[in-house]
Amino acid sequence: MTVLAFLSRIGRGCFIDEVVAYLQFCVDWHQAGQFVAWANTVDDYLLQNGQSEETRAAALRAAGSMPSFWLKRVAVAWLRWRGLRVFYRGQRRLAPYADFLSSIASGERVYHSDTGIRASVRLAEDLLSHEISPWQMTAKWDGEPVRLFSLPPELQGEVIGGAGIPFSTNLPVAAAYAQRQGEFIYVTLQRIEDLNAADGWGYEWESEWVALHQVSRMSIVKSIRIGVLPSYGPPH
């Protein structure tokens, strides 16, 4: 244990953690097809019967448990014990030395005519001051402007999801966002406490997690080119 602790670094797992993360990725890759079939079954059930909590539970019962090989469970348990988790993300290829950035931090979107990390932080603070979760808003609205009845006036028409960076713990979900030329799937290993699960939005099996503002590229364990995996979810 002392050796393992010595090898660990802040914000990133040790070599053994990375090996375990890679092992989990291999299992996820192997099981991607089964996962997509299972998720589509549940998806169809919900489109037929609705979205209430009871219906979701019934859908999960009807489709059976999510495919999960024992080796993956071991890998996940190990990483959890280490405070880590594998998160996948599909996006355009990162520039050399660039980190993952929220859409406002990267300059793709603006918040109150401002952009960059500072604007991204300001948006998150403004949302929190109104008791609105910036993680949830990223999961819901991503990088698009929105107007909602219960939003405060200063946030109406703004890109309220622009402070976050979405990841998924399911490889085929991330793969759906890496289907075009120049897009990659990134396998990252991150501290669980640095991200928030997007509960209450989307489907549980999308397993969406959101980090705010910036995630170091040092978290990348592996990157994969487009179009090599079955994907679940929207193509963009």
Next chain:
Amino acid sequence: MRRPVDIYREMFLKDLSVRGQLTEQQAIQSLDANWKMVDERTEDPSWPADQRAARRIWAGIGLLVFGRLDRLVDVVRDLAQFPDAAGYKIARHYIAAIRKLVPFPEGLSLHSRPRDVLAWLEANRSKLIWDEGAGRVFQSSSALTDAVAVSDTAPLLTPPQSSLLALDFASWVDSQWLQPFLQVCRDHSLNILIPDLAMYDLAMHARRYDDWLGVVGQLRGVTDLIYAGRGVGEMMREEIPAGKPIRSVVDLDVTTHFRLLLTGLNRGDDTIARSVFSRMNSIIDSESRVRDHPDVNRTVVAALQEQWVKSLAPSDLESLERGDETVFVRVMSELATTAVVFQSAKNDGCTDDAAFALTSGNSLYSHLVYALLAVALDGLAKNKSYNFAADGQPDPGPDLDYLCCAAFCSSFPVRDTRLRRLYKMLNQAAAQRTVKMRDCIEADQQVPSQSRLVHLVQAPPFTIPCKLAA
């Protein structure tokens, strides 16, 4: 088994909530706001066209799910134009709602033949109505066929050629007055026009379903005699561009739906009634903002009253104050008064020819101007209580609407004696005016037709102080 529409409503309410639960009305407001935002930001380079289309598709389907069909054609157009938009996270779970809620013909698929679906929708949009009871759209022609099979009435609905009596809201809700009236209509097969305004007034005043149904249900015994009126604004907008007077105040589509509603009630089925009530109740507040402008109406009529005082001879004013109806009819039938109509039409953007056509023909526009002038004149004359320059006067707007709809009917036997009297005097004035105009035009036969207008263009005593089309 839950209705698909309830499932989709639940999904949208969840989508749209930020803090706490939303009401359906608030959800509709949010969907509307998002639709408008997309339209406002078509030039935003950071918001690609297919993402914007996905948002519009999402918002438009949301409005459909809450019973609004006004964006449906645009949604299908977006789907045909931006097929990728259907795959976006925001839209993908809702696309199926269109197929589940709209009765497309067999073989038409939104997925494989979106342009055919669009063409079908554009051709049938006016026949589609939301049925809240069933939680889906239905197509009126098929529903009409069903109703015809049940009631065994005439196969096709056409506007009545004669014997059309207009009803106003006050008379409709007064059951003691209404019942004998309906009996006469039944006995003599007289058709009844329910003006668009009366429907609106009912929705405004009866906010509970039972109250609303109580009033509507009184017409159950005369289902085959009922005709629904078109909106005055709609008819006027139709007339002004080409100067072509409307042919009928009857809205056959609405009449069909209204008769279906009454037929349903006669069978003990209030499904359509509930649907119509729910629909009207959901839009009535926004409708009220568009329709109700009592202060503007009062200001315009008060200004006309001032103009009448300045332009009328003192002896005519005295006679009017004594209640001399012959003077009222004479003043209203003078060509100088007709010139006000002509100038008003010109002021509303009509060409000389179009203005002349509206002035000389049996147009809704001319009836509206005459009604406006008559209400103002009447306020000066016998009915001093209708001096609209004073505070606390009623809104003259509804009277104007009823009077100009009634101008297309054979009678206006309403409870309000003042309205009845105005209607009678306007009819008499119209008859005299027709004779005067015919004589005037015949006298001008030797000169180019445009010069006929001289009589009308020259020196109207005053003008309407606003654009009526606005």
